[in-house]
Amino acid sequence: MSDDIRPEDDNEGGPVFRDKRRIDPETGEARQSPADAQAAAAEAAEAAQPAASAPDASAPDPDDLTAEDRALLEGEAQSLADERAGFEAQIAAGQEEVRRLQAEYVNYRNRVERERAADKAATTASVLSALLPALDDLDRAEQHGDLDGSPLALVAQKLRASIAGLGLEAVGVVGEPFDTAMHEAIAQLPNPDPQATEMTIADVVQRGYRIGERLVRPAKVAVFVPADAPAE
Incomplete structure (x- = not known):
């Protein structure tokens, strides 16, 4: 029997053969012993360690820099x-x-x-200014009672509503203070109230109109003048 294959007794009493040949009979390659395998594994693990753990020999040591190098940096x-x-x-x-x-x-x-x-x-x-004469005629007809009970009353109502929907507002109401920016005084009357201190509208002769802050036409009004106001 070859020395490479030696029988050994196992625990049950039967012979156990262990192959200790260094050359594999099937592949023809050399076999490594357990000690050689452990040594190779340790060498591979050491080689696999990151290179960053080792100091970079190419990096300059700050203590070795010259004054010119420092100035350049x-x-x-x-x-x-x-x-x-x-x-x-x-x-x-x-x-x-x-x-x-x-x-x-x-x-x-x-x-x-x-x-x-x-x-x-x-x-x-500009467009509504052309309709103001028609509104004036309706106002005069209403003052004379010509619209009462006539079909024209409904037409006047619809026309005024449509014009109001476009933003046209009437200016000049009896009893409100006189404002030269919106009213044109065509007559002055002494105020019957002796306690009055300002000019107020006594009558609206012709309505004025505005759209927003834009005055389309000032209202022509008669005004009450306080008794102590100077005559103009």
């Missing part, structure tokens, strides 16, 4: 800092420009909306 650092500051300044300037443009756009939009509203009011006032 400091110059590069200052250059990078200046470049960063320049970029930050450009970003800040760009943000400020964006805010300025946004504010200009908001102002432009508001101005356009105001101008559009003013143009609309002017156009509406």
